[in-house]
Amino acid sequence: MNLLAAHTDDGDSPVHGGGATAPRSGRHHGAHERERGGRLGESSLAGLGHLLRFMLRRDRLWLPIWVLALSALTAYFANAIAVVMDSDSLQAMTVFAKNPVMALITGPGYGLDQVTIPRFIVGMYGVFLMIGSALMSILTVSRHTRAEEQTGRAEFVRAGVTGRHTQLIAALVLTVFMNVLLSAGMAAAFGFSQAEPESWSATVLFAVGIGAVGCVFAAVAAVTVQLSAFARAASSMAGAVLALGFVIRGIGDMSHVSGGSLDWLSWLSPFGWAQQTAPFTLDRWWPLLYAAGLFAALVVVAVVVQSRRDLGAGIVSERLGRSQAGPLLATPLGLALRLQGANLAWWSNSMLVMGVVFGSFTGAMDEGAAGMPPEILAIMGGRSGIVDGYLGYMALYFAIIVAAYAVIAAGGLRSEESSFHSEPVLATAVSRSGWLASWTAVTLVGAGWLMAMAGFGEGLGAAVSMNDWSLLWPTTLGHLAQTPSIWALLGFAYLLYGFAPRLMSLSWIVFGASAVLALFGGMMQLDDAVLDLSLFTHIGQYPAQDLSAEAVLWFVGIAVVLIGVGMVGFRRRDLVTA
Amino acid sequence: MSTLTSTRRAHNQGAPASAAISMREVVKSYGRIRALDGLDLEVARGEVHGFLGPNGAGKSTTIRILLGILRHDSGTVRLLGEDPWSKAVPLHRRLAYVPGDVELWPGLTGGEAIDLFARLHGGVDTRRRDELIDAFDLDPRKKGRTYSKGNRQKVALISALASDVELLLLDEPTAGLDPLMEAVFQDCIREAKEAGRTVLLSSHILAQVEALADRVSIIRSGRIVETGTLSELRHLSRTTITVGLEHDVPALSEMSGVHDLVREGSRLHFSADTAQLPRIMRALGEHDVESLTATPPTLEQLLLRHYGKEE
Numbered sequence: 001m002n003l004l005a006a007h008t009d010d011g012d013s014p015v016h017g018g019g020a021t022a023p024r025s026g027r028h029h030g031a032h033e034r035e036r037g038g039r040l041g042e043s044s045l046a047g048l049g050h051l052l053r054f055m056l057r058r059d060r061l062w063l064p065i066w067v068l069a070l071s072a073l074t075a076y077f078a079n080a081i082a083v084v085m086d087s088d089s090l091q092a093m094t095v096f097a098k099n100p101v102m103a104l105i106t107g108p109g110y111g112l113d114q115v116t117i118p119r120f121i122v123g124m125y126g127v128f129l130m131i132g133s134a135l136m137s138i139l140t141v142s143r144h145t146r147a148e149e150q151t152g153r154a155e156f157v158r159a160g161v162t163g164r165h166t167q168l169i170a171a172l173v174l175t176v177f178m179n180v181l182l183s184a185g186m187a188a189a190f191g192f193s194q195a196e197p198e199s200w201s202a203t204v205l206f207a208v209g210i211g212a213v214g215c216v217f218a219a220v221a222a223v224t225v226q227l228s229a230f231a232r233a234a235s236s237m238a239g240a241v242l243a244l245g246f247v248i249r250g251i252g253d254m255s256h257v258s259g260g261s262l263d264w265l266s267w268l269s270p271f272g273w274a275q276q277t278a279p280f281t282l283d284r285w286w287p288l289l290y291a292a293g294l295f296a297a298l299v300v301v302a303v304v305v306q307s308r309r310d311l312g313a314g315i316v317s318e319r320l321g322r323s324q325a326g327p328l329l330a331t332p333l334g335l336a337l338r339l340q341g342a343n344l345a346w347w348s349n350s351m352l353v354m355g356v357v358f359g360s361f362t363g364a365m366d367e368g369a370a371g372m373p374p375e376i377l378a379i380m381g382g383r384s385g386i387v388d389g390y391l392g393y394m395a396l397y398f399a400i401i402v403a404a405y406a407v408i409a410a411g412g413l414r415s416e417e418s419s420f421h422s423e424p425v426l427a428t429a430v431s432r433s434g435w436l437a438s439w440t441a442v443t444l445v446g447a448g449w450l451m452a453m454a455g456f457g458e459g460l461g462a463a464v465s466m467n468d469w470s471l472l473w474p475t476t477l478g479h480l481a482q483t484p485s486i487w488a489l490l491g492f493a494y495l496l497y498g499f500a501p502r503l504m505s506l507s508w509i510v511f512g513a514s515a516v517l518a519l520f521g522g523m524m525q526l527d528d529a530v531l532d533l534s535l536f537t538h539i540g541q542y543p544a545q546d547l548s549a550e551a552v553l554w555f556v557g558i559a560v561v562l563i564g565v566g567m568v569g570f571r572r573r574d575l576v577t578a
Numbered sequence: 579m580s581t582l583t584s585t586r587r588a589h590n591q592g593a594p595a596s597a598a599i600s601m602r603e604v605v606k607s608y609g610r611i612r613a614l615d616g617l618d619l620e621v622a623r624g625e626v627h628g629f630l631g632p633n634g635a636g637k638s639t640t641i642r643i644l645l646g647i648l649r650h651d652s653g654t655v656r657l658l659g660e661d662p663w664s665k666a667v668p669l670h671r672r673l674a675y676v677p678g679d680v681e682l683w684p685g686l687t688g689g690e691a692i693d694l695f696a697r698l699h700g701g702v703d704t705r706r707r708d709e710l711i712d713a714f715d716l717d718p719r720k721k722g723r724t725y726s727k728g729n730r731q732k733v734a735l736i737s738a739l740a741s742d743v744e745l746l747l748l749d750e751p752t753a754g755l756d757p758l759m760e761a762v763f764q765d766c767i768r769e770a771k772e773a774g775r776t777v778l779l780s781s782h783i784l785a786q787v788e789a790l791a792d793r794v795s796i797i798r799s800g801r802i803v804e805t806g807t808l809s810e811l812r813h814l815s816r817t818t819i820t821v822g823l824e825h826d827v828p829a830l831s832e833m834s835g836v837h838d839l840v841r842e843g844s845r846l847h848f849s850a851d852t853a854q855l856p857r858i859m860r861a862l863g864e865h866d867v868e869s870l871t872a873t874p875p876t877l878e879q880l881l882l883r884h885y886g887k888e889e
Contacts (some may be wrong), residue, residue, distance in 0.1 A: 215770045230684070230723065319688075320719040325693030329686075335694060339683060420681040424734065427645050427675040429696035431667045 008312040026240040047162035051170040065177055066136045070129060071185030074207075077125045078193035082117050084524050090115055100364055103257040103388060104250040108266060111281030118197040118280045121190070130271055131246070133182055133214030137175050138238040142220035147231035148313050158311060165303055168222060172299065175218040183211035199338050203277040209274035212291040216270040217242060219298035226305040229314030243350075245269040247357070258364055265402055269409035270294065325487035332430050332438035339416070340409055340439075344446045347405055351398065351454040354538055358394055359461020359475070366466060385544070391462060391475050393543030399536055400515045402447055406486050407507050409443045410493040414501045420577055432571050440494055440563055445488065456477025477543035484555035487513070487536045491562030498569025503578055511533070586636045590749070591767030598745055598776040599644060604653035606800075607640055613639045613723060621778055621793075623744075626771050629780040632885045636800040637780045638678055641749050644778075658745060671700050673745040674738035678753065678780075680730040682696070682722030685705035688733045689718030692735035695737035703740055710736040713762050721842045739766050746770060746777045752786065758861035763788055784877040795869040796884050803884050815875040815883065821862060829861050844868075 054168040056063070060272060085093070091301070094115050103109055107127050111119040143170055148154040187207035190197060197203045217238065224237040249272040251267030266272035267290075275285040309315060369377060369386040381389060416422045425435060459475030462468075493507040517526070517534035532538050538551035599621035606614040608815065613635050621627040631637050642648040644657050645667035655662055660669055682691050692711075710809035711718055714732045725733070731754045738746060752763050760783070767777055767790050781787050787794060788808065795805040804811060822845055830836050830846075835854030842849050850858050852875075860872075 002721055019883060193711065320717075321690070323689040323718040324689040329690055331692045332698070335698075338686070342685065420677065421683060422644075423642075423647055423677065424649060424677060424680075424695065425698065426666075427673075427677075428695055429667050429671045429700055430698050496586055536621070558806040572649075575642075 001035075021484070025096050044163035044165045045169060045408075047160065047166050048170055048173075048535070051157070051162060051166055052173060055170055057246040058144075059140070059174070062140070063181075066140075067178060067181045067185050070132045070182055071138070071189045072124075073132065073343065074129060074186045075189035075193055077129075080189050080524060081121050081125075082194035082196070085117060085120070089525070090117070090120060093120065096378050098257050100254045100258045100361060101393075103253040103360070106253075107249070107271075108253040108256045108263075108278075110275075110278035116280065117195045118196075118202070121195055122279050126206065126210065126275060127271060127545065129210050130213040130274055131188065131242070133179060134217040134270075135239075137214040137218035138177060138221040138235055138242070140175045140465075141171050141218050142225055142235045144174065144237070145222070146225035146228070146234045150229065150231050152312075155311060165306060167475075168225075168302060172218055172222055172475050174287060176215055178408060179211035179214035179218070180212065183207040183273050186210060197280065199280065199283070202283050205277050205283060205285060206279035209277050209279070209288065212288050213270050213274045213296050216291050216298075219295045219302070219459070222302035222361060223298050223305065226302055226309065227315045229312065229316075241344070242537040245271050247354075248272075249275070251357075254361065254364075260364075310534055333441065334423065335425070336438040336442045340412065340442050340446065343409070344442075347402075347446075347450055348453050349401070351450045354456040355398070355454040355457020355479075356461040356539050358397075359391075359458040359463075360465045362390060362462040362471070363465030364386055381544075386454045387466070387471075389541075389546040390479055391458065392472070392544030394458055395455065395475075395478045395482050396536055396541055398451060398458070398479055399485060402450045402454065402483075402519065402536075403486045403489055403511055403515070405450060406447045407511055408492050410440075410448065410490055410497065411415055411504055413439045413494075414497060414504050417501065417575055418577055421551070423575060423577065433567050434565050435496070436498075440490070443490060444487055444559075445485045448480065451479045451483045451486070452476060474543045475550070478547075481542055481547050481552065482539055484508050484552045484559065485539055486556040487559035488562070490533055491566075493557035494566040495569070496566070498566030498572070596622060596623075597599065597656070598625075598658060599627075599652075599778060600656040601643075604640075604643065604655060605627045605651045606636075606643060606648065606650055613800055614643070616653070617797070617800060618802055619795055620805070621776060623776050624771070624774050625778060625792040626767060626777040626790050627710075627792040628787035629778055629797065630782075630784075630787060630794060632780055637797060637799045637802075640797070641675075641747050641778070641780060644747060645670075670751075672743055673738055673747060674699070674741045674743045675747045676731070676734045676738045676749060676751040677750040680727075680734040682725065682730050682733060684721065684723035686722050688716060688722065688725060688729070691722060691733050692718065692737040692740070696741055699741045699743075700741075703742065705805065707736065707740040710740055710766075713766075716758060726754070728756065728759070731755060732759070735766075736739060739770070744775060744793035746775060748777065749780045750782060751779070752783065753783070760786065768826070784881070786845055788877055796881065798884055805879075811880055812875055813852045815852060815880055817852050817855060817875065818873040819845045819847070820848050820869075820871045821867055823862075823865060823867055825865070827861065830858070833861065 028522075083289050094112050098109055098112055102124075106124050109123045115257060148157070157167060158164075182209070183204075187200075187204045190206065191200060191277065193204045220241050221234070221238040224241070225231070225234040228234045228237060247265045248267070249269035251274075252263050252267070252269070252272060253264035254260070256266065267278065269386075270291055273287040273290045277284055305315065307419060329338060366383055366387055369383045376388075377383070413422075418441075422435065455476035455478060456472075458479060459472040461473055462471045489507060489511060492510055493504060496504045513533070514535040517537035519530055521531045521534065521537075535555075538548060538555070540547045540551070579858060584829055597620050599616055599619060603613065603618040604614050604617040604619075610672050611876060614644070617636065620641065620839070629637055629640070631813065639648060643650050643655060646664075646669070648661040649663055657669055658672055686694070689711075692707060693702055714736060716729060716732045716736065720729075722733075731751065735751055738748070746767075752760055755763065764786065767779070768778060771790075771847070777790075779787065779791060791808070792813060793805065793807050795802050797803070804814070806814075812828055824844055827846070828842065830848070833854075835851040837849045837851075855872075
């Protein structure tokens with residue numbers, strides 16, 4: 001920090017001490033020359049200390065929230081598993097945990113054949129904490145760099161005595177600092193938990209691995225914010241890299257547990273490096289060197305690209321569009337479709353591709369079942385039971401993903417309102433209920449469409465890998481049938497929108513609780529009454545389980561009533577802008 | 579004033595001759611803050627009405643209530659003879675609005691936004707639209723996120739001016755435009771007036787209001803503190819007078835309506851209530867006045883008087 005302060009003083013002096021400028025000018029010029037080469041000259045980092053303090057002040061709420069929330073989540077996983085699992089149930093979990101599908105989602109599962117509580121926690125939950133640290137890093141970097149440029153605030157800052165790269169580097173220093181705090185918090189949360197890990201160095205390795213993933217994605221975001229002129233697009237690009245990293249390591253890990261030849265894929269992903277440290281099993285630190293190397297390389301790329309572009313500009317340039325509106329843009333429904341359409345198209349492709357990928361593992365599941373001891377196979381319902389169970393479980397899995405889409409899309413209506421987009425629409429001959437109904441209709445139908453795409457992809461992949469086309473339609477139906485539970489969640493979101501749009505984020509809590517209960521509730525041996533609180537446990541995982549027509553009707557009814565009441569609320573309240 | 583209007587309203591209820599905008603005792607609070615505190619505003623049909631006031635006085639709140647986007651707490655509001663909250667949609671077919679902060683969808687081009695608003699209004703006059711795009715020198719192919727503030731404002735202005743409506747509600751419509759575009763805007767508003775449209779023009783550009791407005795209302799802290807034609811407003815205010823005169827005029831210093839009398843060399847300076855001017859002139863007429871300049875109050879002075887702390 002002292003070093004940074006020294007830089008600041010150097011950068012300041014030519015301005016503050018007017019007379020001192022001349023003798024220093026040669027040196028100053030030299031710095032400028034160096035900077036042109038894309039390296040970090042002193043003057044390109046002027047004001048780093050000030051800006052860092054300012055960012056810390058702006059994040060005085062966000063920083064502790066992220067760090068404490070993720071540390072608390074670690075504490076929760078560690079203590080809950082330690083309390084719930086006895087040695088018998090832990091042993092029973094190993095079959096499940098070495099299953100290729102679980103490997104696809106959670107990781108390579110080091111040490112699960114001789115499972116202990118800490119190994120189980122690392123193997124099953126580590127990746128979710130890594131996603132948390134990655135999201136934290138992407139959002140923090142984007143918020144302090146491109147979002148500042150997009151709003152024009154960066155121009156103010158740069159007009160002061162700050163260097164070309166100060167904002168970027170300050171944002172990176174801040175984010176690395178957050179990840180260090182996070183690692184410390186997680187290590188403490190895990191080390192002092194009921195899980196009672198036997199080794200502090202392994203505990204620290206686990207936490208540092210999670211922080212390392214966060215740092216790599218901070219650097220990824222540092223590059224993507226150079227590419228697009230818009231903060232949201234930059235975050236989405238970094239998010240796409242995150243999704244890619246997750247899927248690549250998933251396929252590699254799946255191959256790893258089923259003895260395939262694609263396990264090298266795990267080594268191409270930041271998640272993979274952190275997981276390959278295998279805390280409590282192999283305890284190796286060296287895979288984190290890959291993370292450090294990629295971090296350094298990406299920071300250099302970001303700095304070089306930033307040196308070559310104008311403030312506020314992106315690398316991807318803006319093309320001209322139509323000078324007149326197409327026939328679609330004539331009604332509120334057309335507008336809602338246009339505004340949500342690009343997003344929906346992106347999600348459609350992703351759901352289809354993910355469906356095909358997950359579906360094509362069905363064959364491997366089936367073969368894996370053939371090698372199981374007959375008594376375990378019988379418990380799981382035989383080979384066809386395993387296939388059906390897998391396809392049914394994936395319907396649930398996709399329902400949770402699409403529910404996240406739905407909550408985001410519903411939140412779009414609120415940001416339309418707060419960013420002054422709804423006001424001019426409602427100042428034309430469009431009624432409030434008409435506008436809300438149009439937006440809602442697109443989201444509702446969109447959610448069903450995405451589930452159909454996921455189910456069709458899943459069915460297609462399953463049918464091809466099993467060479468059994470009778471799997472296609474039941475799988476599609478099983479996925480599509482989950483839609484009403486998503487609609488009920490949407491109903492809740494629009495109810496909040498109608499009466500108290502500021503509270504709309506409460507729907508994320510309902511989403512999160514429902515998802516955790518549905519995914520982990522069974523494993524944690526929770527009571528049925530508790531599991532029933534989840535939106536996703538009622539319709540049934542077809543084709544493994546029967547569909548409940550009653551639940552479908554209830555959810556449709558709930559959605560209709562909640563949206564209707566929300567509409568009444570929206571018609572009665574003031575618009576809330578900015 | 580109030581009796582006059584109420585008889586007029588009693589005469590033609592709902593008929594076209596009723597006021598375009600009529601707000602009485604309107605109160606709107608946000609929590610403990612009173613944004614509008616008993617506001618009265620009358621705008622006759624076919625007039626261009628300047629709506630002036632300092633930032634935060636309640637201009638945008640007033641316009642949003644007229645649009646039915648905000649709901650007032652008490653008082654009566656009539657827009658084209660109807661209730662703007664319950665009849666929002668049919669009324670919106672008859673009016674167009676330009677917000678003070680124009681935000682466009684980042685992914686839609688300016689041309690698409692113009693067409694969208696026109697169609698949501700009920701129809702698009704493509705010839706008129708193209709004329710206006712030309713006059714305002716807008717590139718309609720650019721995406722909303724790439725427009726500057728001035729260009730976003732042009733998009734909103736073009737879609738409002740291209741629609742065939744009875745009433746234009748303009749909330750600081752030219753804050754981001756250059757002087758050339760300001761001239762285009764003033765021409766458009768004159769055309770609108772000739773076509774019989776009513777315009778409520780909230781503005782900070784006093785020259786614009788002086789050039790366009792038939793009548794002016796000044797709002798301060800949620801109340802209308804002055805309303806009338808510009809000459810009526812001037813009448814209520816003081817004229818600055820400088821007289822070249824070697825000796826003092828004792829009568830002046832005692833005369834009511836004369837303020838801030840000072841001598842500077844051979845000249846007397848004072849300000850005079852405009853209503854008292856004839857009496858003052860008669861008093862001066864008895865002396866050997868060498869020169870005389872009288873400066874009517876500028877709109878700035880009028881406004882500063884109302885914007886300032888004095889009640």
